[in-house]
Amino acid sequence: MLKTSVTRRVGGAVASCRVVAGQRVCRAASRQQATARCGAARSHQARALSSGASLALGSRRSLTRFQQRQVSLARRGAKLIVEAAKRSVGDLGEAELKGKRVFVRADLNVPLDGEQNITDDTRIRAAVPTLKYLMDKGAKVLLTSHLGRPKDGPEDKFRLNPVVPRLSELLGKEVGKVDDCVGAEVTAKVDSMADGDIVVLENVRFYKEETKNESGFAEKLAANADLYVNDAFGTAHRAHASTEGVTKFLSPSVSGFLLQKELDYLDGAVSDPKKPFCAIVGGSKVSSKIGVIESLMAKCDKIIIGGGMIFTFYVAKGLSVGSSLVEEDKVELAKELMAKAEEKGVEFLLPSDVVLADNFAPDANTQTVTIDSIPDGWMGLDIGPESLKAFQGALSDCKTVVWNGPMGVFEFDAFAAGTVGIADTLAELSGKGCCTIIGGGDSVAAVEKAGVAEKMSHISTGGGASLELLEGKVLPGVAALDETVAVSA
Template structure:
């Protein structure tokens, strides 16, 4: 993918007094009283917005929240106004819509350095259909387009892709830029040795990532529920562990591919098993090839943690996508938590550590080590698609650098 123009390349002359349409990702979790329970995404959007404010732009913010079918009050962006205003140090104005005469009037009233938040863009079904007329209406509000919503960059929607066709310049925000620098840059030209840790419950959702990474990494560590499909493919008894029966041949071929490419692929040699899928299950550690009937593997075992840690000690770049076990249950969280601590320790020694979105981000946050990593990706699906080597429509639509 070609390098894209960044908002940092735009100076005061390009931005002062200009209306800038910024697609941000404010899709945050809200509780029943509409309080934000995790403001990570709001905070991540701040640097780009502040940069534009500082250069005298009239900032128009657009985002989605949830998956509304039409106008749904519980998916309104209104509850985000107080936190946004607090973080930006200005009173953020809110529109009751994202297109139309009333919105145009509010846009005309934005002072230089002021911020207007548009209502949830997904209240219109045209957004997800990438309807050109709708994209044109959004674009008509502004002079410049900035996409800082990496979390939706894999979707070709009106506000993430369509708008860019009508506005020049169309550039990447700082968050989008950082995501691309790490997830594309580090993976394309990693400092070697390069290791990937891939976990999660199903092989099927990670096939693309594993295949893509096998071409690039020196070491591949596998954990999480997907390992039992590999074990079964090797003829091990897996008890009642999660297995994707239709992926056994694929698991075998991935192991063969790793061997052919000279990649050191490590599967856990021991696992923590449970007699039921519950936080209070009875548990014990067994060899990976000796899971008894009626028991299921829910975490990697202590020997595997040690082997994995020693393998990681040899590396210069690590990318991690997917937990090692059912970390939501305290009894089965050790594998994931120790790996998180290991990455934090290596990060402090100069190793590039990238947490590639999804559950591994939640795991790293749970142990309070998020700020110790080189990069934490804010995208789930977008991170996966990028690691699979797929182009992202929201990125392709931007101007080349």
């Protein structure tokens, strides 16, 4: 990706600035001035979220994890060195918001069971700070999202109806609902809204024009609004009508608190991490994590590799892996990655033992062997206990850790020990001041399963978006937002 570097003076000291993912990031010249730590958000956000008057949040116990961290930062007087080039909803006060119709794109793509019950409301809760801020400022909030993968127009199982009661509960206010996201029905509902009201519009992906980013559809989405807030980090890597197209018709177009928070953590911590910095990369395939491994290799001191992708590396080392998953066309790449790590002086850690299964099933027969003793007909589904100990030792002195991808098939209890063990270790490190960032996808499910999600520094709400940001790619949903002129430090 293109990175633009400049030099400027911040508070009398020279700072370097560059553009990342459509954001301008400035860094102070000295560690003493670089006092913002993992999770620091923009100062005006911290002030807004720490103000009981502006957010009517009540007691600290009722706050979200994000809000609690922001309150703590504000009370400690934490200074800011990460300055986004994009405007945030926190830049807008009551004068700009009262009575205005605000189109908010959130990521409410929550998992549902067979009876349409929400099984994990993390994404809904993550949207609350931005929504509550807008409502408390007197805005009329038009909220939409996608849900699932509808193919041919409206389908009841993909409607946003299940989101409404949970959102009403979290906001402490009745949330309206319209069974469309454009057209006369939306207009009529919006015309009847009072200041501070919120209404959920229907799944934007009921229209194929959404993912095609058709200008005409984007204009229809924007027709009932005065300004735009993008708080959907999970879709910020896609140029869709509701994430990129609407910005051409609504001004201002700004980021929400969640989107800004994700950028602060994922870019802020990784671009200038407190050392030692370790990246844990897991998952089934090397091909899906090439960009992350290569990008993080330029910044980290250690890389831990787990999951099914380890067997491609083993084959690259000339080992037999039985019937384990191997990407034959990526063997040479695996060799190159290991050579590159050695050249850069990065500690590249692979498991020394693995837990095997005689078939891919939760009740499969198992055995644990060293990596050079994998018999034919057996497949590796988790890292072994000795590997876990070695990884825990490597992590023990780390000050920043980014984790993306599980160590094994943690969905099966028999093969979850490695993943849960890493989760427990990171939770312990978090309590000792290490910045622990869970980079979306299965890693989030893993820390939830381990029961330690609350202890992590940051859990990303975006799988693909997290990966692309960690790879250093431009996120269209971020790049399309308005730039800010003011500079804070």
